[in-house]
Amino acid sequence: xxxxxxxxxxxxxxxxxxxxxxxxxTAFAIAAVILAKLKLQTGVSDDLLPxxxxxxxxxxxxxxxxxxxxxxxxxxxxxxxWAPYLNAHGFDAPVYPYVYPPLWAALLAPxxxxxxxxxxxxxIGAINPVLIVLxxxxxxxxxxxxxxxxxxxxxxxxxLTSSIGIIALIGNQAQILTALLxxxxxxxxxxxxxxxxxxxxxxxxxxKIYPAIFALLFLATRQFRAVAAFMVAGIxxxxxxxxxAGWSLHLDFLNQITAxxxxxxxxxxxxxxxxxxxxxFFLDQAIPLTGKSTLLILEKPDWWVWFTRxxxxxxxxxxxxxxxxxxxxxxxxxFWPFLFVCFSLLAPLSxxxxxxxxxxxxxxxxxxxxxPRGVAFLVLINFSVSLNVLKLxxxxxxxxxxxxxxxTLGMAALALAFGLTLVHASKTLSxxx
Numbered sequence: 001x002x003x004x005x006x007x008x009x010x011x012x013x014x015x016x017x018x019x020x021x022x023x024x025x026t027a028f029a030i031a032a033v034i035l036a037k038l039k040l041q042t043g044v045s046d047d048l049l050p051x052x053x054x055x056x057x058x059x060x061x062x063x064x065x066x067x068x069x070x071x072x073x074x075x076x077x078x079x080x081x082w083a084p085y086l087n088a089h090g091f092d093a094p095v096y097p098y099v100y101p102p103l104w105a106a107l108l109a110p111x112x113x114x115x116x117x118x119x120x121x122x123x124i125g126a127i128n129p130v131l132i133v134l135x136x137x138x139x140x141x142x143x144x145x146x147x148x149x150x151x152x153x154x155x156x157x158x159x160l161t162s163s164i165g166i167i168a169l170i171g172n173q174a175q176i177l178t179a180l181l182x183x184x185x186x187x188x189x190x191x192x193x194x195x196x197x198x199x200x201x202x203x204x205x206x207x208k209i210y211p212a213i214f215a216l217l218f219l220a221t222r223q224f225r226a227v228a229a230f231m232v233a234g235i236x237x238x239x240x241x242x243x244x245a246g247w248s249l250h251l252d253f254l255n256q257i258t259a260x261x262x263x264x265x266x267x268x269x270x271x272x273x274x275x276x277x278x279x280x281f282f283l284d285q286a287i288p289l290t291g292k293s294t295l296l297i298l299e300k301p302d303w304w305v306w307f308t309r310x311x312x313x314x315x316x317x318x319x320x321x322x323x324x325x326x327x328x329x330x331x332x333x334x335f336w337p338f339l340f341v342c343f344s345l346l347a348p349l350s351x352x353x354x355x356x357x358x359x360x361x362x363x364x365x366x367x368x369x370x371x372p373r374g375v376a377f378l379v380l381i382n383f384s385v386s387l388n389v390l391k392l393x394x395x396x397x398x399x400x401x402x403x404x405x406x407x408t409l410g411m412a413a414l415a416l417a418f419g420l421t422l423v424h425a426s427k428t429l430s431x432x433x
Contacts, residue, residue, distance in 0.1 A: 024149055025137050028156060032129035035160070045121050046095045047171025050078065052117045053085045054098035055108035058245075066105055067252040068097040073299045074256070074263040074349075076289060089117055099260070100174065102245035102253055103206060103237065124172045131180045132156075132165060135360040138180070142187040143333030145367035154363040154378055159356065162385040163403065167269060168353035178208045179356035185211075186336045189218065189226055198229025205230075206237040209257070210347070213316055217339060220323030221330045261348045262305050266296035268390060268403035272350040274300075274308060276408045279401050311346050315339075329426035337361035338418040341411055352385055355411055362414060368421045377417065384410025 054066045065081040068074075077094045078086070086095060098105065111120065136155035140148050159165035168176050181204035189197035198218065205212035212234065218226040242250065264278040266286050278286070278298045286296035300308075319339050323330030341358040344350040362381065366374030383389070384406045392402045399405055 021137070021148060024152065025133060028152065029130045029133045032133050032156075032160065033126055035129065045125065045170065045172035046091070047173055048121055048124060049086075049089065049091070049117065050096050050098040051100060051104060051108060051174070052089075052112065052120060053078070053082055053095075054100075054105040055112050056085055057082075058102075058105045059109040059112055063246070063249055064252075066098055066102070066249065067256045068259075069252075069255075072259060072262060073297070074259040074265075076265065076295060076297070097256070099256060101206065101209065101241060102249040103241035106241070106244040121172060125169075128169060128172055128176045131176050132159060132169070132356070135159070135180050135183050135356060136363070138183045138187040139360040139364075142183070142190045142336075142361075143364055145333065146363050150366070150371075151363040154366075154375065155360050158359050158362065158378055158382045158385075162382055163269060163352040163387050163407065164355050164359055164385050165353070166387065167351070168356065173353055174207060175351070175353045175356065178204050178211065179353075179360070181207070182211050182214065182340070182357050183360055185214075189221070189223055190333070194218070194223045194226035195229040197223070198226040198231075199233045201226075202230045202233035202237060205234060206241075210343070213343065214336070214339060216316060216320040217323065217330075217336055220320045220335075222324075222327075261308070262300045263348070264298035264300060264304075265349055266298060266401060266404070268401050268407075269352050270349065270404055271352055271355070271385070271407035271411055272345050272347055273408065273412075274304075274348055275401075275404050279399075279404060283400060308346065308348055312343070315342055315346055326426055329422055332422050332425050333364055334361065334418045334422050334425075338415065338422055341415040341418065345408070345411055345415060352407060355385070355414075358411075358414060358418070365417060365421060368425060381410050381414055384413070 057063070057066050062081070065079050068077065068079050076096060078097045080094075082094070086092070133152075133156065136152045136159075137148075139155065140146070140151040167173075181200050185197045185201035185204065187197075188194070188200060198215070201211055201215055201218075205215075212230075215227060215230045215234075218224075218230065264274045264282075266275060266278050266283065282298055283296075286298055289295045289297060316339075319342070323335060329335065337358040337360075341355060344354045344358075347354075359381070362378060363374070365377060368374075369377070385403075387403070389403045389406045392399075392406075
């Protein structure tokens with residue numbers, strides 16, 4: 001079995017007994033479920049509904065209507081052919097479109113014949129808070145440098161009191177499972193289980209595609225068995241998807257991904273550099289979406305599309321080469337979340353909950369900076385993505401989307417903190433060795 005690498009850090013915290021870990025995680029999980037059920041989920045989740053409608057369409061062999069035909073740009077609305085299905089679930093207006101790979105519509109289709117949507121929504125609504133609690137736990141297991149209770153409390157406070165966690169729970173977002181699987185892949189890789197790590201990351205990529213990029217970090221850390229496991233599992237998921245859903249549906253999916261890459265979403269919950277630039281420089285060119293006056297989009301010109309693609313390519317290659325050439329840096333626990341947060345900032349579309357994974361690792365900064373400075377920084381990060389920022393529009397009317405502005409800057413600060421800490425820690429270890 002491969003050797004764990006989490007001991008190549010500034011040093012672990014005092015060990016937390018296993019029974020304390022179990023009790024702590026269980027207590028937080030129960031509390032999170034109660035919070036989500038009593039305070040957040042007042043009705044069915046319209047973010048989860050598109051996956052259910054897509055499954056119903058797949059079941060009824062209406063494959064051509066599963067994905068939106070946005071003709072070059074993403075309109076963030078479901079096809080008009082969804083209307084009868086939406087009416088059956090009590091919705092009289094379009095909802096968000098289905099944006100996930102065809103595999104999941106195919107796998108969910110038989111479930112629609114067994115239970116109704118409200119039951120499915122309730123079950124997922126009970127599972128997701130538990131998954132959120134597990135995120136900082138597995139992040140801590142990847143690098144036990146801060147006491148486990150402190151790590152979990154700080155991470156969960158930032159997640160559950162901000163737009164990062166609240167919006168994900170309200171919408172029953174699939175991003176919750178994707179983020180947990182990504183964190184679990186890091187934990188497994190750092191604790192000497194490369195095959196499990198690669199397989200888990202492949203499952204995350206099957207859900208949302210973009211985690212496939214993070215497999216390059218296995219390469220940077222020379223975990224070739226993890227790379228092989230990722231490739232085998234990923235190809236297996238791909239073949240299964242093609243066999244179940246067919247090639248035509250995958251082309252529709254790829255066309256929608258292309259449309260997303262050519263669109264800037266101007267909404268408070270979209271936090272990334274594309275949205276920030278759009279709000280500051282191109283707000284007067286924004287187009288309001290039909291029936292959604294608070295949702296604006298920008299149609300990217302070709303130069304912007306290619307600039308985003310090249311920036312992402314430079315980031316991915318740069319971080320991979322950086323880690324490959326500097327083994328001490330690649331073995332640092334902040335190496336993975338650094339790429340997570342940077343990728344989300346540069347991606348064409350990043351909602352607030354896309355930062356679940358890097359925030360789960362954020363308490364590790366306490367091990368490098370000390371508790372007072374680390375906690376103070378996390379408080380600032382929490383405020384930057386807090387829904388309370390929306391109240392500032394009355395005081396700063398020149399910023400039409402204050403949360404998009406503060407959230408993007410806050411996540412950029414987190415990326416900078418991870419990056420500078422990585423550089424300092426790797427230099428220190430290189431001198432010691």
